[in-house]
Amino acid sequence: MAHSHPELTKNQSLVFGSLSDAGGPLTAYAILDALRDSGFRAPLQVYRALEKLVDYGLVHRLESLNAFVACSHSGCAGHDTAAFAICEKCGLVSEFTPDKAIAYLKDWTGEQGFQLSRTTIELRGICKQCAAA
């Protein structure tokens, strides 16, 4: 699941590049706009590339923002158990891997007989910088 991946195609590289350059989350349509000069014309070009990139573990989808962000730990181990802290002031997104919290969630799913395939953990609040300001 996720992790190693073949060479990226042209479109995948462009999409991944625009996310990396942004250094933060972008919506699919923001990516589309960023790549018009590179020849992108339609949303599907972006969505198709994103699907693969998420699959490969290079990009995360932020459900609560309907946006996408390049993975902080390229080729990251816990890609499917990453968590995100999202600042509601400045938009900063910090990715981390809450192993112990995940362990407790897995305890619960184990007890329930729930076969866990993917976790979404997104924290909303104010980052240190913005709180200080």
Add this chain to the structure above:
Amino acid sequence: MAHSHPELTKNQSLVFGSLSDAGGPLTAYAILDALRDSGFRAPLQVYRALEKLVDYGLVHRLESLNAFVACSHSGCAGHDTAAFAICEKCGLVSEFTPDKAIAYLKDWTGEQGFQLSRTTIELRGICKQCAAA
């Protein structure tokens, strides 16, 4: 934050009722369709009611489904730290309150100086029933 609430208005009652009756998540437009006979005509009627209901802690938004579900613990304490296990086969949604996992997440936010206001925890997988089948 959340919890006690005034009397529900007519629209709020209708929306809450349809979510309760459903016993599972509904999209805003599914609610709209369910309430056409009750006089609903436009999405905004649904979204406005949902906003209040979420505010009051009676309804949760499931970010990964773009859907809404009545809170399992009416007037639930940990409304803003609830977690959900979502079965990808049958659509069953189980709400629970992973206190220990939340505690670890709060450890992290505390260390980072991140002022946490809201958590989203959604687990995808296969429920016990569907796994057995």
Add this chain to the structure above:
DNA sequence: GTTATCTATGTAATAATATAACGCCACGTG
């Protein structure tokens, strides 16, 4: 009692996010 204000509501229009359906081309394998 009238004015001001606040909340809820109704309606139309539109924005933002995401997918379906089709056909084409490049590539590798038998």
Add this chain to the structure above:
DNA sequence: CACGTGGCGTTATATTATTACATAGATAAC
């Protein structure tokens, strides 16, 4: 070559959510 697979381009459409503006009722102030 014939064929299957995967990526790509394009059009159209589906789904989710909000903006903008008008109306109606309750309440408090004067």
